[in-house]
Amino acid sequence: MKWLLFAFNNVLRNRRRSVITMLIVGIGGASLMIAGGFGLFTYESLREMTARETGHLVIAHQHYFDRDEEQALEFGLPDYQHISANLKQRSDTRFVIPRLQFSGLVSNGEKSAIFLGTGVDPSVEFRVSGPFLDVLEGHILKTDTNPDDEPEALIAQGLARSMNVQVGSILTLLTTTTEGGLNGLDVKVVGIISTGKPEMDERKLLVSLPTAQDILVTDKISALSVYLHDMNNVATVQQELVTAYPDLSLRSWADLANYYFKVRGLYNRIFGVMGLIIILMVFFAVTNTITMTVVERTREIGTLRALGSMPGQIVRVFILESACIGIIGALLAVILTAIVSLSLVFAGIQMPPPPGMTTPYPLFINFSLMVVGLTTSSLLIISVIAAWHASIKGARKPIVEALTHV
Amino acid sequence: MSALIQMHDLSKHYGSGSARVNALKDLNLEIERGEFTALSGPSGSGKSTLLNICGLIDPFDQGAYFLDNHDVSKMTDTELTLFRREKLGFIFQNFNLVPVMSAAENVEYPLLLQGIPAAQRHSLVSEMMAQVGLSSEQNRRPDQLSGGQRQRVAIARALVKKPALVIADEPTANLDTKTATQVIDLMKTLGSENQTTFVIATHDSRMTAHCDRILELTDGCLS
Numbered sequence: 001m002k003w004l005l006f007a008f009n010n011v012l013r014n015r016r017r018s019v020i021t022m023l024i025v026g027i028g029g030a031s032l033m034i035a036g037g038f039g040l041f042t043y044e045s046l047r048e049m050t051a052r053e054t055g056h057l058v059i060a061h062q063h064y065f066d067r068d069e070e071q072a073l074e075f076g077l078p079d080y081q082h083i084s085a086n087l088k089q090r091s092d093t094r095f096v097i098p099r100l101q102f103s104g105l106v107s108n109g110e111k112s113a114i115f116l117g118t119g120v121d122p123s124v125e126f127r128v129s130g131p132f133l134d135v136l137e138g139h140i141l142k143t144d145t146n147p148d149d150e151p152e153a154l155i156a157q158g159l160a161r162s163m164n165v166q167v168g169s170i171l172t173l174l175t176t177t178t179e180g181g182l183n184g185l186d187v188k189v190v191g192i193i194s195t196g197k198p199e200m201d202e203r204k205l206l207v208s209l210p211t212a213q214d215i216l217v218t219d220k221i222s223a224l225s226v227y228l229h230d231m232n233n234v235a236t237v238q239q240e241l242v243t244a245y246p247d248l249s250l251r252s253w254a255d256l257a258n259y260y261f262k263v264r265g266l267y268n269r270i271f272g273v274m275g276l277i278i279i280l281m282v283f284f285a286v287t288n289t290i291t292m293t294v295v296e297r298t299r300e301i302g303t304l305r306a307l308g309s310m311p312g313q314i315v316r317v318f319i320l321e322s323a324c325i326g327i328i329g330a331l332l333a334v335i336l337t338a339i340v341s342l343s344l345v346f347a348g349i350q351m352p353p354p355p356g357m358t359t360p361y362p363l364f365i366n367f368s369l370m371v372v373g374l375t376t377s378s379l380l381i382i383s384v385i386a387a388w389h390a391s392i393k394g395a396r397k398p399i400v401e402a403l404t405h406v
Numbered sequence: 407m408s409a410l411i412q413m414h415d416l417s418k419h420y421g422s423g424s425a426r427v428n429a430l431k432d433l434n435l436e437i438e439r440g441e442f443t444a445l446s447g448p449s450g451s452g453k454s455t456l457l458n459i460c461g462l463i464d465p466f467d468q469g470a471y472f473l474d475n476h477d478v479s480k481m482t483d484t485e486l487t488l489f490r491r492e493k494l495g496f497i498f499q500n501f502n503l504v505p506v507m508s509a510a511e512n513v514e515y516p517l518l519l520q521g522i523p524a525a526q527r528h529s530l531v532s533e534m535m536a537q538v539g540l541s542s543e544q545n546r547r548p549d550q551l552s553g554g555q556r557q558r559v560a561i562a563r564a565l566v567k568k569p570a571l572v573i574a575d576e577p578t579a580n581l582d583t584k585t586a587t588q589v590i591d592l593m594k595t596l597g598s599e600n601q602t603t604f605v606i607a608t609h610d611s612r613m614t615a616h617c618d619r620i621l622e623l624t625d626g627c628l629s
Contacts, residue, residue, distance in 0.1 A: 002518060006504075303496070304504070306490060307490070
């Protein structure tokens with residue numbers, strides 16, 4: 001305690017210099033925490049978006065993920081209702097959603113374009129899409145439809161523009177059936193959506209699962225998407241399902257999340273380089289401060305050495321001083337980060353769309369204890385290393401030389 | 407009982423080649439326990455060098471030096487530091503007090519290094535501060551004390567651990583006559599109480615007049 005008090009009093013010796021160093025550590029630390037918090041928010045948003053899109057787990061025919069189909073739904077999943085019913089009985093399962101992927105030509109009578117369709121169960125599909133499906137006009141697919149009604153379709157904004165259709169327009173879908181024949185069906189556009197991805201906005205189309213099965217003349221689906229209550233249980237549940245369904249193929253959201261990992265890799269590099277620069281900046285600021293302090297106190301070091309202090313004890317005092325600066329700087333960083341995080345909640349600032357996306361997203365900072373802990377530890381370690389580096393030479397200086405230092 | 411300080415043919419030089427300066431030449435010296443010894447001589451005579459060697463803060467090149475029957479030439483840096491910590495006290499011309507510590511904390515510092523328990527430290531410090539007449543000033547920092555008071559704190563710091571040897575470098579040089587006399591009296595009184603040996607580098611006749619012996623150095627030799 002005596003040593004700590006001694007160190008703290010030494011920090012107060014040259015207040016202006018100590019305060020400037022604390023500010024550098026604080027601002028540097030806050031930059032790291034804010035960048036880390038922003039990164040975490042982005043990763044969590046992207047992870048959630050990806051998981052909502054694919055499901056936490058996807059169950060399909062054993063060749064669905066690794067072979068190309070010769071004809072539509074060659075590797076589709078028959079008798080999925082039985083699997084779905086079993087999965088729904090699990091306590092860790094939130095939703096089990098069947099999806100049927102198909103493609104073909106869409107025509108407005110004058111013009112045709114390629115579409116990528118998905119047959120979905122409207123009763124659950126739009127509950128998991130949440131904020132990641134943006135209905136620009138109209139409404140989502142109805143859950144209960146009259147058999148006499150025209151089949152409904154949700155169409156992505158780029159495809160709608162290309163087809164020159166509005167809500168209420170009729171389009172004709174042409175596709176190859178599972179038997180290899182051609183089939184066509186008129187659908188009524190009930191809504192125009194944005195997927196957030198430019199390439200999908202040019203092609204995407206959603207119809208109800210029975211409509212998709214009608215046009216493909218099948219009772220199969222492409223895959224079952226499983227949504228869990230807790231995303232952290234994915235590995236455990238995957239392992240159990242692999243055992244339960246050895247003839248099927250199972251993929252987790254992470255196995256299918258190329259985009260998520262690409263963005264994460266890109267951001268990690270950007271934030272990594274930025275973090276390294278900030279760490280170096282803090283290191284040099286603390287080194288500079290401690291070096292100046294050591295030079296100014298060379299005679300004092302000589303006196304303390306003459307009185308019987310070991311060089312290690314001298315270095316320890318400087319390390320404690322630097323740690324005081326580091327701790328106060330880190331506290332400042334936490335306060336700054338908290339202020340910035342809270343301000344952003346109310347400011348409503350939008351970030352430009354990330355690579356490959358069309359929609360901006362809100363700028364939020366995740367105030368993560370892990371990031372705060374890591375940054376604080378890093379700042380402390382850097383401060384200690386800088387102090388050791390700056391003071392070891394002064395502490396080992398010959399005593400007579402130190403005592404006569406001017 | 408043998409002398410506290412025994413030096414045989416001790417030499418020390420600085421530089422090399424044509425720039426070589428012999429600071430001490432084949433010095434033979436014995437200083438008894440409890441002796442109050444002055445080192446005197448003109449600038450460059452080697453008295454500071456001898457003082458530093460006596461205080462184990464500067465190495466010598468040749469000869470032998472026994473301090474309290476320990477062969478200094480065979481001691482490692484760590485052993486020298488521990489020896490200084492346990493048995494030596496220092497008084498400097500410019501006091502060399504730590505400015506962020508109070509007077510009492512400055513006096514306490516050598517005891518802290520020795521690992522003495524807090525209660526015992528505080529008792530020893532209070533006793534020492536009383537002996538140097540600074541009981542009421544013990545919480546003041548050095549910049550709040552006069553020159554004489556600072557030197558008294560330095561004396562208290564040097565003597566609080568009851569060392570065998572105190573090395574003093576021009577302890578009265580920066581003090582007026584009245585204060586210098588008080589400081590000299592204090593050193594003599596406290597030194598004789600504990601049989602402490604003093605080796606004092608000084609030009610000050612007020613100081614040499616109180617010493618048991620005056621060693622005159624000229625060009626690195628005792629005359």
